[in-house]
Amino acid sequence: MCSINDKPASKGYSVYSRHCPARQFLDRLADKWTLLIIDRLKLGETRFNQLRRDIDGITQKVLSQTLKKLERDGLIERRVFATMPVTVGYSLTPLALTLVETIESLAHWAEVNIDAMKEAQARYDNQYSTSE
Numbered sequence: 001m002c003s004i005n006d007k008p009a010s011k012g013y014s015v016y017s018r019h020c021p022a023r024q025f026l027d028r029l030a031d032k033w034t035l036l037i038i039d040r041l042k043l044g045e046t047r048f049n050q051l052r053r054d055i056d057g058i059t060q061k062v063l064s065q066t067l068k069k070l071e072r073d074g075l076i077e078r079r080v081f082a083t084m085p086v087t088v089g090y091s092l093t094p095l096a097l098t099l100v101e102t103i104e105s106l107a108h109w110a111e112v113n114i115d116a117m118k119e120a121q122a123r124y125d126n127q128y129s130t131s132e
Helices: 022-029 032-041 048-054 060-072 100-130
Strands: 076-081 087-092
Touching (some): 022 032, 032 048, 032 060, 032 100, 048 060, 048 087, 060 076
Antiparallel strands (some): 076 087
């Protein structure tokens, strides 16, 4: 398998191939909750309930599911504290730390450019709603 530019991709993988296993990972990274969780965990180990409070709008179920997927992918570590009741903390793995800068750039790019995007959407909607 080659990349779109006919240059060999790493280990023969090409995200342009429908059978490439890297696509599953891209799906995970395209999820807003994944981006927000990783961006939040860059600050250090955080307990489940603190993550839920910090990430406005995420449900307990979605947070739990996303954390499990990220742990399975090797991006976060889960640590259980022997307290009453038991508490759990999450932190980034060394693999995830290689993504932090990219994710931070993407997440905060959206904050900086959202007004321009909203204006473009309004122009598009205005242009196509009047021409139909």
